[in-house]
Amino acid sequence: MRHAFWLLSVAGFLTVGLSAQAPQNPALAGAATAPIPDVNPFTSESDVRAGEALFQTHCSYCHGSFGEGGRGADLTAGVYRHGGRDPELYASVRNGIPGTEMAPVRVSDDDVWRMIAFVRRLGSRGMLEKAPGDPEAGRLVYQKSGCASCHRIESDGGNLGPELTDIGRRRGLKFLAESLVTPESNIAVAYRAVQVVLKSGQTVTGMRLNRDDVSIQLRDTRDNLRSFLMQNVAEVRYDKPSLMPAYASMNPKDLENLIAYLHSLKGTL
Amino acid sequence: MKSKRTWAVAAVLLTAASWTLSGQGQPVTYERLLKADQEPGNWLMYSGTYSGWRFSKLNQITAQNVKNLRVKWLFQGRHIEKFETTPLVVDGVMYLTRPENAIYALDALTGRQLWTYEYRNPERTYNCCGKNNRGLAILGTTLFMNTLDMHVIAVDAKSGRELWKTKMFDHAEAGGYAATGAPLVVKDKVIVGMAGGERGVSGFLDAYDAKTGKQAWRFNTIPQPGEPNFGTWAGDSWKTGGASTWNTGSYDPDTNTLFWGTSNPWPDYNDDARTGDNLYSCSVLALDPDTGKLKWHYQFTPHDLHDWDATQNPVLVDTEFLGQTRKVLAWPNRNGFFYLVDRTNGKFLSAKAFVKQTWNDGFDFENNGRPKLVPGNDPTPEGNDKVWPGIDGGANWMSHSYSPLTKLLYVFAREERRVYTKNAIQHPTTDPAATPQAPNAGPVGGRVRGGYDDCLVVGIDCNKRLAQFAPEESFGKAIAIDPATGTTKWEHPVLSPPWGGLMSTAGNLVFGGTIEGVIFALNATTGERLWYFSSNGPVYGTAISYLADGKQFVSIPAGDLIVTFGLD
Numbered sequence: 001m002r003h004a005f006w007l008l009s010v011a012g013f014l015t016v017g018l019s020a021q022a023p024q025n026p027a028l029a030g031a032a033t034a035p036i037p038d039v040n041p042f043t044s045e046s047d048v049r050a051g052e053a054l055f056q057t058h059c060s061y062c063h064g065s066f067g068e069g070g071r072g073a074d075l076t077a078g079v080y081r082h083g084g085r086d087p088e089l090y091a092s093v094r095n096g097i098p099g100t101e102m103a104p105v106r107v108s109d110d111d112v113w114r115m116i117a118f119v120r121r122l123g124s125r126g127m128l129e130k131a132p133g134d135p136e137a138g139r140l141v142y143q144k145s146g147c148a149s150c151h152r153i154e155s156d157g158g159n160l161g162p163e164l165t166d167i168g169r170r171r172g173l174k175f176l177a178e179s180l181v182t183p184e185s186n187i188a189v190a191y192r193a194v195q196v197v198l199k200s201g202q203t204v205t206g207m208r209l210n211r212d213d214v215s216i217q218l219r220d221t222r223d224n225l226r227s228f229l230m231q232n233v234a235e236v237r238y239d240k241p242s243l244m245p246a247y248a249s250m251n252p253k254d255l256e257n258l259i260a261y262l263h264s265l266k267g268t269l
Numbered sequence: 270m271k272s273k274r275t276w277a278v279a280a281v282l283l284t285a286a287s288w289t290l291s292g293q294g295q296p297v298t299y300e301r302l303l304k305a306d307q308e309p310g311n312w313l314m315y316s317g318t319y320s321g322w323r324f325s326k327l328n329q330i331t332a333q334n335v336k337n338l339r340v341k342w343l344f345q346g347r348h349i350e351k352f353e354t355t356p357l358v359v360d361g362v363m364y365l366t367r368p369e370n371a372i373y374a375l376d377a378l379t380g381r382q383l384w385t386y387e388y389r390n391p392e393r394t395y396n397c398c399g400k401n402n403r404g405l406a407i408l409g410t411t412l413f414m415n416t417l418d419m420h421v422i423a424v425d426a427k428s429g430r431e432l433w434k435t436k437m438f439d440h441a442e443a444g445g446y447a448a449t450g451a452p453l454v455v456k457d458k459v460i461v462g463m464a465g466g467e468r469g470v471s472g473f474l475d476a477y478d479a480k481t482g483k484q485a486w487r488f489n490t491i492p493q494p495g496e497p498n499f500g501t502w503a504g505d506s507w508k509t510g511g512a513s514t515w516n517t518g519s520y521d522p523d524t525n526t527l528f529w530g531t532s533n534p535w536p537d538y539n540d541d542a543r544t545g546d547n548l549y550s551c552s553v554l555a556l557d558p559d560t561g562k563l564k565w566h567y568q569f570t571p572h573d574l575h576d577w578d579a580t581q582n583p584v585l586v587d588t589e590f591l592g593q594t595r596k597v598l599a600w601p602n603r604n605g606f607f608y609l610v611d612r613t614n615g616k617f618l619s620a621k622a623f624v625k626q627t628w629n630d631g632f633d634f635e636n637n638g639r640p641k642l643v644p645g646n647d648p649t650p651e652g653n654d655k656v657w658p659g660i661d662g663g664a665n666w667m668s669h670s671y672s673p674l675t676k677l678l679y680v681f682a683r684e685e686r687r688v689y690t691k692n693a694i695q696h697p698t699t700d701p702a703a704t705p706q707a708p709n710a711g712p713v714g715g716r717v718r719g720g721y722d723d724c725l726v727v728g729i730d731c732n733k734r735l736a737q738f739a740p741e742e743s744f745g746k747a748i749a750i751d752p753a754t755g756t757t758k759w760e761h762p763v764l765s766p767p768w769g770g771l772m773s774t775a776g777n778l779v780f781g782g783t784i785e786g787v788i789f790a791l792n793a794t795t796g797e798r799l800w801y802f803s804s805n806g807p808v809y810g811t812a813i814s815y816l817a818d819g820k821q822f823v824s825i826p827a828g829d830l831i832v833t834f835g836l837d
Contacts, residue, residue: 081389152430159428215379223427225362225383227376229818 040086040120042113050111051118058105059115066175067122068188072102076170077267078123089116125172131260133253138261141254150244153265159223160207161244162191166267176259183244194218195237196228204228205243211236296409297359299456303522309775310816312358315404315451316668317813320585321519323670323772325814329821330836331776335790335800337836341822342380344373344831351809352826355404355451355668357412358815363824364426365831366402370416372424378817380833384429390417395445395699397467403517403666403810404451406459408479413459415448421461421477433482437463437475443509444468444697451517455527455558458485462514466532466550466578468697472512474529474554476561486561490514490531490549498548506543509696511535512550516580516666520558521596524613527558528583528598536694537576538648546571551579553598555615565615569602571639574647575628575689576660577604584671584678588752590618599752601669601680603662604628607755608638621755623748624663624684627656648689659687659743661766668770668811670779675793677749677758679779683766685743747771747781747791759796763787769825770811776821782808786827788834804832 042051056065062072073081082092093112096104105112142148150161157164167176178185194208196216204226206218216236217227221243247255297313305313309326316323330338346352350368357364363377370388375381394400394417406413410426419440423432440446446465453460458476466472472490477483490512492499502510511534518529534543534550551570556563569579579602586599590609597618600608605626609618617638622629628646633639646656663682670679745767749758763783771781773793782788786804791797806828814823824833 155432159425159430163430209383210376210381212379212381215376215381217376217379217381217383219383219427225374225376225427227361227378227381227383229378 036087036090038085038087040090040113040116042110043117043120047114048117048121051114051116051121054107054111054115055118058107059119062101064188066186066188067119068190070189075119075122076125077166078120078169080123086116089119123170125170125175127169127266129173129263131173131256131263133256133258133260135257135261135264138254138257138259138264141250141258142261145247145250145258159219160191160221162188164262164265166265168263168265169267171262173259173263176262177255179244180247180250180255180258182248183242183246187242191243192238192241193243195240196233197235197237198228199232199234205240207243295360297407299408299454302408302454309814310358311360312356312813312815314357314406314453315355315517316519316582317772319455319520319522320671321582321669322584322673323582323668323770323811323813324672325772325774327814327816327821328775330774330778330790330814330823332778332792332799334836335776335778338790338800338802338823338834339837340802341833341835343833344375344380346829346831348829350399350401351807351828352831353399353401353403353449353809354826354831355811356813356824356831357405357407358813358817359407359426361817362426363815364405364407364412366404366414368402369400370402370414370422372405372412372414372429374426374429376817377815377822380831386424386429386431388414388416388420388422391440393441393699393701394418394447395440395465395468395697396447396449397464401449401809402451403449406452406454408454408457408459411479413452413454413461413479415450415452415461415463417447417449419446419448419463421448421452421459421475421482423459423479423482435477435482435484437461438473441699443470443699445699446470448515450515453517453520453527454479455520458558460518460527460529460558462516462518462529464513464515464532466511466513466515466535467537467576468511469509469535470511470513471508472510472514472531472550474514474518474556474561476558488554488556488561488563490554492548498546501545501548503544504542506547509535510543510547510550511537512547512552514580515578517582519583519585521585521612523596525557525559526564526612527554527556528585528612529554529556530579530581530583532578532580533573533576538574538689539691539694540572540574542694543572547573551577551604553579553583553600553610555612567610567615567617567637569600569606569608569640570604573604575604575656577602577658577662578665579603580666581664582666582668584669585612586671586678586752588676590753597752599669599671599678599750601664601678601682601750603658603664605658605663607678607680607750609752609755610638619755622663623680623750623755623757624682625657626663648691650691652688652690654686654688656689657686658683659685659766660689661685661687665768667768668772670771670773670811671752672773672775672779672793674775674777675749675773676751677773677793678752679747679749679771679773679793681745681747681767681769681771681781683745685766745783747779747796749779749793749796761789761791761796761798767808769808772812772814772823774814780812780814780823780825782810782812782825782827784808788825788827788832802832802834804828804830806830 067075148157150158206220210217305318354366363375372386374383419437476485513532534547551573552568584599598610605624606620630641745763747761765784769782777793779791788802790800804827810826812825822835
């Protein structure tokens with residue numbers, strides 16, 4: 001990490017140095033010396049749409065189709081470890097992040113900006129809309145429905161489902177509604193349910209935490225960390241990918257209020 | 270023999286019991302911590318038990334079958350620093366810290382990752398010897414870690430989510446503070462030490478409420494104005510006197526006493542401005558864990574001039590001494606002597622050198638074992654190379670181990686000398702302009718460098734530094750000391766002075782690893798090497814043992830790997 005830091009520092013120094021010298025030294029002119037704009041020049045709706053398509057091709061394998069993270073960082077919170085200013089995001093995508101698995105993305109500079117426009121959108125979904133329901137009434141629905149047994153808001157709640165502390169910032173209304181009515185439509189990799197059928201006949205259900213050819217690890221429905229050697233496992237099934245009950249039959253008013261409550265959860269940046 | 274058989278039966282029973290619990294999320298209560306020795310399938314605190322024995326009752330791996338030991342899995346840290354951590358194992362889950370304060374939860378059977386927690390330190394931290402961390406403490410279902418930037422963190426053991434975070438101190442104060450040791454939980458409190466003895470800090474030991482993270486007490490290791498022993502520092506030298514608490518202590522529930530060792534006084538090798546005993550540097554503190562009040566202290570090295578920290582893990586033993594059973598601290602110290610100190614009152618009982626030493630001419634029994642000094646051992650401006658032990662001591666921070674079966678204390682000792690140079694005093698600073706080298710560079714004044722760390726950290730020419738003395742003057746040895754007499758019963762020499770500790774087991778084995786990466790198992794009775802594995806990564810830590818799926822495993826850090834061994 002320390003070496004990576006030094007490399008970055010040196011790289012930063014060189015970039016600045018070259019940029020400063022470029023006007024005097026034509027030999028150094030070229031794409032590498034073009035200054036990086038302070039603000040993303042590609043932010044139109046069509047840029048965002050193009051960015052989304054590029055994102056699905058180049059980024060979703062690690063960051064998830066919905067930006068929810070997995071092997072790569074969660075991009076839905078609008079918080080970026082290696083810098084959240086446009087030029088910093090640009091550098092992370094353009095050059096990769098040394099010392100991590102994040103590799104440079106091989107697209108044109110303009111397309112890098114378009115991807116960033118989409119990533120920005122990912123990180124602010126919930127900020128763009130207004131929910132029609134009553135958040136306070138929705139809070140009671142949340143409590144009554146037992147959501148906290150699996151989900152956590154701030155320090156209260158369980159670990160089986162995604163944390164909801166800032167879900168209203170991360171997710172738009174459509175996503176929230178879908179997740180409640182048809183939970184299996186959008187499942188982050190980290191929350192995919194798995195059924196481990198043991199040779200003894202027992203089936204253990206939980207969230208898959210890890211797996212390789214010889215073992216599988218999961219968080220069972222009682223929130224215990226479990227591990228099984230594949231030699232003891234008859235079958236691993238993914239036929240019910242979400243452990244979340246579907247709330248399609250919920251009173252529509254309650255559902256609207258619940259969505260409004262979830263939408264009101266913006267966390268603290 | 271009877272006790273061996275009883276333990277064997279108990280271990281088998283506990284094996285079954287503990288694996289039934291595997292993954293069932295039973296909280297690690299204080300009662301479980303008190304009886305950690307009765308759960309040999311788990312490793313519940315840094316030294317294994319409050320007694321500091323680092324002894325495992327597991328006996329599946331024995332002197333007879335250890336030759337069949339093989340690697341079961343590796344954990345790849347993928348970092349530049351070496352691991353110094355001691356993992357915890359709770360009901361099939363291993364929790365370990367990575368340098369720079371990440372926590373990993375692993376399946377103890379396969380090493381597969383369950384969750385991670387990553388703490389973000391600032392770019393500049395002020396650790397002397399690498400961006401290290403030595404491990405965790407647990408209470409209930411909460412893990413505790415201290416950080417390089419002087420925070421204490423509580424993390425949910427099931428999910429890795431942060432529960433609270435408390436700032437201990439401004440890490441950029443004075444010459445710079447850091448916290449690298451493993452915390453110790455006593456009752457409902459998390460006891461946490463700090464480092465910076467080479468950076469002119471002012472030492473303390475802290476306790477935090479495990480539930481809330483609120484500070485419960487702070488003991489200043491340098492007496493403040495008006496407190497007893499304040500006058501043991503000349504002038505204002507007490508303000509920057511070091512006396513840090515960077516390793517982990519032990520606890521005696523019978524007397525409700527917390528034992529914690531303190532580091533050197535600052536400046537390390539120049540005492541022009543700090544005349545006096547410099548209390549409570551190079552001491553063991555006996556504290557009330559509820560209040561942080563000092564019960565007594567014993568200073569191993571008054572007015573230290575050789576960086577001979579007394580930060581070893583305290584080992585609590587009941588042993589025969591002059592015909593009586595005494596409750597003692599059995600303490601192989603960095604200054605090269607093995608001490609017996611009555612742990613009920615701090616009375617010095619005996620001391621015997623376990624490595625070559627040149628500085629001591631006996632102990633003053635009239636004055637509670639104050640050492641009598643041999644002239645000519647002080648650092649000099651041109652460099653004094655006639656002093657044993659060396660700067661890194663006869664023992665250092667690496668764990669010792671006590672086996673109640675052999676009644677021997679196992680110590681991985683360092684035989685070496687180094688050059689002690691008295692430099693001009695320059696207070697270290699955290700000003701980036703004044704210390705433009707690596708952010709975690711060591712002290713800038715008054716310290717003779719030359720260890721493995723220094724080569725990596727500040728680019729010192731290792732060949733020049735390390736080749737000053739002939740190999741036969743610098744080596745390591747695993748030794749077995751009879752605590753009652755201080756006599757060395759056997760000795761297993763190794764090529765270089767070690768940076769790893771020892772763990773003994775009921776299989777009559779002692780595990781350790783060398784700086785060249787040779788991980789070994791010795792016969793605990795004879796010291797004979799029965800098995801080894803070439804990991805080729807420097808061992809800067811100490812082994813643990815635990816059960817997974819009912820089978821005994823041994824884990825030990827080597828370089829940036831955690832290597833875990835088992836039988837088939």
